[in-house]
Amino acid sequence: MPDSWAAVATGCYDTTPTGHGRCVCWPTSPSIAAWASKRGWEWAPAGGPTLTVLYLTEQGSRLSRDGHCLVVSREGEVMARVPAGLVEQVVVFGNISITTPALTYLLRHGVDCVFLSQDGHYFGRLVSGASRFGLLRQAQYRALSDEGLRLQVARGIVCGKLDNYLHYLALWNADPADLTVLREMRTRAAESLDVATLRGLEGLATAAYFAVLRSLVPRYLAFLRRNKRPPKDPVNSMLSLGYTLLAYVCWSAVEQVGLDVFGGFLHATVYSRPSLALDLIEELRTLVDDFVLQAVRQGEYGWPDFQVRDGGVFLSDEARKRYLRAFQERVLERQIPHPSQHAPVAVRRALELQARQVADIVLGRERAYRAIALWASRR
Secondary structure, three states: OOOOHHHHHOOOOOOOOEEEOOEEEOOOOOOHHHHHHOOOOOOOOOOOOOOEEEEEOOOOOEEEEEOOEEEEEEOOEEEEEEEHHHEEEEEEEOOOEEOHHHHHHHHHOOOEEEEEOOOOOEEEEEOOOOOOOHHHHHHHHHHHHOHHHHHHHHHHHHHHHHHHHHHHHHHOOOOHHHHHHHHHHHHHHHHOOOHHHHHHHHHHHHHHHHHHHHHHOOHHHOOOOOOOOOOOOHHHHHHHHHHHHHHHHHHHHHHHHOOOOOOOOOOOOOOOOOHHHHHHHHHHHHHHHHHHHHHHHOOOOOHHHEEEEOOEEEEOHHHHHHHHHHHHHHHHOOEEOOOOOOOOEEHHHHHHHHHHHHHHHHOOOOOOOOOOOOOHHHO
16 A cells, blocks of 8 residues: 555555455555554544545546445556545546545545646535534624624734744744845734735735745746746746645635635635635645745756646646645644644644634634744744
8 A cells, every 4th residue: 555545546556455354455554544543633533543635636537436445446447445434535636537426425424525627726626515503603704794803813814824934934044134024024914903904914925935935946946936827837836736735625624613614814705715714724834835845955846847838837747646645744744733732733633723713713712813833943
């Protein structure tokens, strides 16, 4: 069995499976349960194997159900058999079909299923039933109508993000003079009196951050500034995909808690925009930045791993498979500090805890939003 479900889903598999109970495991792993248990995620039932994400990237493949397994196949050849009970989310890239029995299983068991283009552009998601959290969502809508409370939460999010920007750049020994604008924006954000002004300050701070970050990127990658839709260089391409993946993991965490993902405090409410998920990933964006920066500085990705088309730069199929495996292990499974926990938790768990914190705020159980300080303890 490969090192991650991302590898299984993208076709990096051993063609000689051996039976393991009602499912199949690959001879390179002692057992699926043993592999899963060492991941340390905290969403799983106590004592049981942990849950993970199934990425489907092999174009023309099909996801079906066989008993208690989800089966990935192409042209009649079985590529992988995954224990259905270990999957909490399925992410579909491009031209991949899912059979009705598999869709029914996902719906009945509340397994989140996200559909993206081959390049990672969001199409939609599979949702099972209506929300059971009516009272919580009523409280959320009231909170969003309270300008003072909305500003307080948004300010906590932005200040936490800018603190992480400053601490992360300090780890790279950035010249303090280069951080002047960023520090000024942080000070003004803490004193901002409305959300619109806060958004403007956050935008200026982000531009100042990337102006410093670009000096850390190898010059031949032509990373001059942050751009997207489409990304114009390899670094922007990797950043955009990473932010997208993190946002959809956060979307699932928000829905698990019972909040309306479309009602955000910082991001404006726009049709089909998951504003609350975008709010909550702001303070964690430097995790994606660090993943991408470390990868390109170590030579893991270069121009040969990308395709230039449709006015943008995109990962090749093989490079995307490597990216997804690495993202799963280095970002989603990374252990980070959380203000409510004594020990570090996985990123997935941290997003859930942040969503629960927002729920407590709208219900009046907590007063202030506490952001995650990612890098301060490492200085």
